[in-house]
Structures are given as structure tokens and as C-alpha cells.
Amino acid sequence: MINKLFKLNRHNIAVVQFIIEGYEGMATVSTIDPHTAIIKISIIPDFISEINGLIEALKNKYKIEEINPATWNPLAPAGG
Secondary structure, eight states: OEEEEEEOOGGGHHHHHHHHHTSTTTEEEEEEETTTTEEEEEEOGGGHHHHHHHHHHHHHHHTOEEEOTTTOOTTSOTTO
């Protein structure tokens, strides 16, 4: 699995999860932190280009921002 972290508006978590998981067997979405709206998308390697394309299409509509897991601090206060 290839894991990627994203931040988005928390009100959009369910719809983004529904859309991505609608591509059954390609990826799953887990909410890492519902308060700061951090999600993890776990992608099957065979479908990385398809899911990356889908994420790119969703970025504009749902203001999805990729987070670098090496610099993300889960203990940092919300908004900081």
C-alpha cells in the first residue's frame, strides 16, 4: 500500500471518502484526525496513477492539500 496524507475541510471528509472508495479495490480512506480534517488514503500500487488523477480532480472542488508525513506533527494544536 502507498499511504498519503491530506488535509481538507472536515465537512468534506465523508464525500471525498465516498468518491474515492467508490473506485472499489483501488484505495481506502481513513480519517486520522476529524478535528483537523486529516485523512490517509491507502492506495494499491497497481492503481497509483488512477488514484493520483482522481485526487488531482478532487483538489479543486474540495480544497484537498497533500501533507508531507515527514513534517506533519500530529501533536501540534489545530490551526498551528
